[in-house]
Amino acid sequence: xxxxxxxxxxxxxxxxxxRNWMLFSIALLVVFFTLVTIAGFALGFQVxxxxxxxxxxxxxxxxxxASPGLRQIADGEYEAHVVARTFSYDPREIEVPVGSKVTIYxxxxxxxxxxxxxxxxxxxxxxxxxxxxxTYTFDRVGEFPYICTEYCGIAHAAMYGVVKVVQPGAGGDx
Amino acid sequence: xxxxxxxxxxxxxxxxxxxxxxxxxxxxxxxFVGSLFGPLQxxxxxxxxxxxxxxxxxxxxxxxxxxxxxxxxxxxxTFFIVGFTNxxxxxxxxxxxxxxxxxxxxFWTMLVGLVTTAVPLLAGTATVLYTFYPPLEASWAFxxxxxxxxxxxxxxxYGFFLTYRGxxxxxxxxxxxxxxxxxxxxxAMWQIATLGVAAExxxxxxxxxxxxxxxxxxxxxxxxxxxxxxxxxxFWLLPAYISWYGMLPKQAGGKLFSDSLARLAFWLFLxxxxxxxxxxxFVDPGIATGWKWIHAGLTYAVFFPSMLTAFTxxxxxxxxxxxxGGTGLIGWIRALPWKDPSVSAQLLAxxxxxxxxxxxxxxxSYNINTVIHNTTWVPGHFHLTxxxxxxxxxxxxxxxxxxxxxxxxxxxxxxxxVQTWVWFVGMIIFSNAMHVLGLLGAPRRTPLGxxxxxxxxxxxxxxxxxxxxxxxxVAVIMYVWIMLRTATxxxxxxxxxPEIPIAESLRDxxxxxxxxxxxxxxxxxxxxxxxxxxxxxLLEQIANIQLNAPGIGPP
Numbered sequence: 001x002x003x004x005x006x007x008x009x010x011x012x013x014x015x016x017x018x019r020n021w022m023l024f025s026i027a028l029l030v031v032f033f034t035l036v037t038i039a040g041f042a043l044g045f046q047v048x049x050x051x052x053x054x055x056x057x058x059x060x061x062x063x064x065x066a067s068p069g070l071r072q073i074a075d076g077e078y079e080a081h082v083v084a085r086t087f088s089y090d091p092r093e094i095e096v097p098v099g100s101k102v103t104i105y106x107x108x109x110x111x112x113x114x115x116x117x118x119x120x121x122x123x124x125x126x127x128x129x130x131x132x133x134x135t136y137t138f139d140r141v142g143e144f145p146y147i148c149t150e151y152c153g154i155a156h157a158a159m160y161g162v163v164k165v166v167q168p169g170a171g172g173d174x
Numbered sequence: 175x176x177x178x179x180x181x182x183x184x185x186x187x188x189x190x191x192x193x194x195x196x197x198x199x200x201x202x203x204x205x206f207v208g209s210l211f212g213p214l215q216x217x218x219x220x221x222x223x224x225x226x227x228x229x230x231x232x233x234x235x236x237x238x239x240x241x242x243x244x245x246x247x248x249x250x251x252t253f254f255i256v257g258f259t260n261x262x263x264x265x266x267x268x269x270x271x272x273x274x275x276x277x278x279x280x281f282w283t284m285l286v287g288l289v290t291t292a293v294p295l296l297a298g299t300a301t302v303l304y305t306f307y308p309p310l311e312a313s314w315a316f317x318x319x320x321x322x323x324x325x326x327x328x329x330x331x332y333g334f335f336l337t338y339r340g341x342x343x344x345x346x347x348x349x350x351x352x353x354x355x356x357x358x359x360x361x362a363m364w365q366i367a368t369l370g371v372a373a374e375x376x377x378x379x380x381x382x383x384x385x386x387x388x389x390x391x392x393x394x395x396x397x398x399x400x401x402x403x404x405x406x407x408x409f410w411l412l413p414a415y416i417s418w419y420g421m422l423p424k425q426a427g428g429k430l431f432s433d434s435l436a437r438l439a440f441w442l443f444l445x446x447x448x449x450x451x452x453x454x455x456f457v458d459p460g461i462a463t464g465w466k467w468i469h470a471g472l473t474y475a476v477f478f479p480s481m482l483t484a485f486t487x488x489x490x491x492x493x494x495x496x497x498x499g500g501t502g503l504i505g506w507i508r509a510l511p512w513k514d515p516s517v518s519a520q521l522l523a524x525x526x527x528x529x530x531x532x533x534x535x536x537x538x539s540y541n542i543n544t545v546i547h548n549t550t551w552v553p554g555h556f557h558l559t560x561x562x563x564x565x566x567x568x569x570x571x572x573x574x575x576x577x578x579x580x581x582x583x584x585x586x587x588x589x590x591x592v593q594t595w596v597w598f599v600g601m602i603i604f605s606n607a608m609h610v611l612g613l614l615g616a617p618r619r620t621p622l623g624x625x626x627x628x629x630x631x632x633x634x635x636x637x638x639x640x641x642x643x644x645x646x647x648v649a650v651i652m653y654v655w656i657m658l659r660t661a662t663x664x665x666x667x668x669x670x671x672p673e674i675p676i677a678e679s680l681r682d683x684x685x686x687x688x689x690x691x692x693x694x695x696x697x698x699x700x701x702x703x704x705x706x707x708x709x710x711x712l713l714e715q716i717a718n719i720q721l722n723a724p725g726i727g728p729p
Contacts, residue, residue: 011434012434012687013686015489017489018432018435021481029474032474032535032539036470045541046541048463049462049466050459050460050462055720056723086726110726111723111725112309116617121541123544124457124459127393127396127459127460128309129391130460132459149548149617150548153310153726156236156619157625158624
C-alpha cells in the first residue's frame with residue numbers, strides 16, 4: 001500500500017474482533033472495580049486510612065502506647081495498642097475471647113515495620129510518626145501469629161507475636 | 175508526496191554500535207553479579223544457608239537481597255533500556271543522534287553513579303533493599319550514586335528528544351517510525367516519573383545521610399518513592415513492548431497488526447502510568463482511603479493498554495504463523511519460528527506475562543491487596559513481570575542485538591533456545607511457589623529458613639522456591655556464557671550477522687490519525703491527571719511534613 005492510494009480520511013482502522021476485545025476489557029475492569037468498591041464501602045472490608053500522627057520519640061512515653069495491650073471498650077469490643085520496635089512487638093501476646101471485635105492500633109518508635117496477623121485480613125504497613133489502625137472480629141479459636149512483613153534490620157525474621165483467641169472463661173487475663 | 179525517508183536505509187556506524195555495546199555490557203555484568211545472590215535467597219528458604227560461608231565478605235541475607243534487587247531490577251534494566259533506546263532512535267529515525275556528546279555524558283554519569291552506589295552496597299553500609307525506605311539509613315554514597323544513575327538517564331533522554339525533534343522538523347506530516355516514537359515516549363514518561371524519587375532523595379535522604387538534617391518523614395518519603403516506583407515498572411516493560419510490537423512480528427515472518435492501536439497503547443501508558451502509585455500504599459497509614467480508591471481505579475485503567483497489547487501482539491503473531499503455513503485454532507502457534515532463540519525467549523516471556531498481569535489485578539484491587547501486601551506473592555508476581563516479561567525479552571533481544579553490534583554470529587543458537595526454556599521452567603516453579611506461599615501468609619524480604627513462625631506445612635513450597643531458583647541460576651549462567659562466547663568469537667561474514675528486525679505495519683502508518691502521533695496533547699493530559707490524582711494528597715503531606723524519624727544508620 002502506498003501513500004497515493006490512501007483515502008483522505010484517516011482512521012484508527014480497528015478490526016471488529018479488536019473492538020469487541022476492547023469492550024470486553026473495559027467491561028471486565030468496570031465489573032472488578034465495582035466489586036471491590038462494594039466490598040470496601042458497603043461491606044466494610046477496608047484498608048487503613050488517616051489516623052493520628054505521633055512523635056516516634058515520645059509516643060511510648062504517655063497515652064495509650066505507654067501501656068500497650070488489650071482494653072475492653074464495650075461488651076465484646078476491645079481495642080489493642082501495639083508498639084513495634086526492632087526487633088519485637090510490645091505486647092508479644094494478645095489474648096481475646098472468641099467472637100471479640102478488636103480495633104488494633106500499631107505504631108513504630110524507630111524504623112518501618114509490618115504488622116500482619118496470619119489467616120486474617122489484618123495487614124498493615126507500620127510507619128514511624130503514624131498510627132495504623134484496622135478492626136477485625138476474631139471468630140475462630142486458635143493461635144494467630146502476627147509477623148513483621150517489612151525489612152527492619154538484621155533480626156527482622158525473628159520479629160513476631162501471637163494473638164490467642166480463646167473460649168470465654170477459659171483462663172487468662174483477657 | 176515524500177516518503178523517501180521511509181525508503182532510505184541507515185546502518186549503525188561502528189561508533190554507534192560500540193556506544194550501544196557499552197550499555198549492554200554493563201547491563202549483562204549487573205545481571206550476572208546480581209543473579210549470583212538469587213539462589214542464595216532461594217536456597218535459604220529450605221534451610222540451606224550459604225550466607226554463613228560467605229561472611230565476612232557478605233554480611234547478611236539482606237545484603238545479598240539488596241544487591242540482587244539493585245543490580246537486577248534497577249541496573250540491568252536501566253542500562254539495557256538506555257542502550258536499546260539509542261538503537262531504536264537511531265535506526266528508527268534513520269539518522270545519527272543530533273547531540274552524541276550529550277549521550278556520552280549521560281552514559282558516563284550513569285556509570286559513575288553505578289560505581290558510587292556499588293561501593294557502599296559491597297561494603298555493607300547500604301543494606302536497605304532496593305526500596306531504601308527511610309528511616310533505615312544507608313551511606314550517602316548510595317543515594318548519591320542512584321541520583322547520578324537517574325540524572326545520567328535523563329541526559330541521554332535529552333539526546334533522544336533533540337534527535338526526535340530534529341527528525342520531526344525535517345519530516346512534517348510523516349508518521350514517526352513506531353520504534354523510535356515508542357522509545358522516545360518511554361524516556362519522556364521516565365522524566366516525569368522520576369521527579370518523585372528525585373524529590374525524595376534531594377530534599378530528604380541525601381541531606382539526612384550527610385548529617386545536614388537529623389530526621390525524615392517516612393510516610394512522605396513513601397509517597398515520593400511510589401510516585402516513581404510504579405511507572406518505573408512501565409519504564410522497564412515498554413522496551414519489551416517495543417520489541418513485541420515493532421520487531422517480533424518481523425522475526426516471526428509477519429507484520430504489525432495495528433499501527434494505530436500500538437500507538438494508542440503507548441500513549442495510554444504515558445497518560446496513566448504515574449498516578450497509580452498509591453496502590454503500593456493501600457495498607458499505609460496517613461493516606462486517605464478515598465485517594466487509595468481513586469488510584470485503584472486508575473491502576474485498572476493502566477491494565478487496559480496491556481489488554482490492547484495482548485490482542486495486537488497475538489494477532490500479529492497469528493498473522494505470521496498463518497503466513498508460515500500454520501492452520502487451525504492453534505496450528506499457527508506451532509508454525510512460529512521457535513528455533514530462533516530470540517523468538518522463543520519473547521514468546522515464553524509473553525506467556526508468563528499473562529499470569530503476571532492477572533496477578534497484578536489482584537495487587538491493584540484495593541482491599542484485596544491486604545491479603546498479599548508484603549507477602550512472597552509480590553516477588554512471585556514481579557518475577558513474572560520484570561524478571562521474565564522484561565528480562566527474558568531483553569535476553570531475546572540481545573540474541574540478535576549483540577551479534578549485530580559486534581559483527582559476530584550468535585554462539586550455539588540451539589543452546590540459546592534451551593536457555594530460554596530453562597528460564598521458563600525455572601520461573602514457573604519458582605513464581606508459583608512464591609505466589610502460593612504468599613497466600614498462606616509468608617512475608618517477603620525474610621529469610622524464611624530461620625523465621626521462627628514458619629509452619630511445617632510450608633516446607634514443600636519452600637523447597638519448590640529453592641528448586642526454581644536453582645534452575646533460574648543455571649539459565650542465567652547459560653545466558654552469560656552465550657553472550658561472552660558470542661562477543662569474544664571470530665568476526666563473522668557480514669551475510670551471517672543478523673539485521674535489526676523492524677516490523678512493517680499491515681496498514682500504511684500514514685493512515686493513522688494525527689492525534690496518535692503528537693506528544694503535546696498526551697503530555698498535557700498526563701500532567702493534568704497527575705495534578706488531579708496526586709496533587710491534593712501530596713501537597714497535604716508536604717505542608718504537614720514532620721521530620722521526626724531519625725531512624726537507624728548504617729553500621
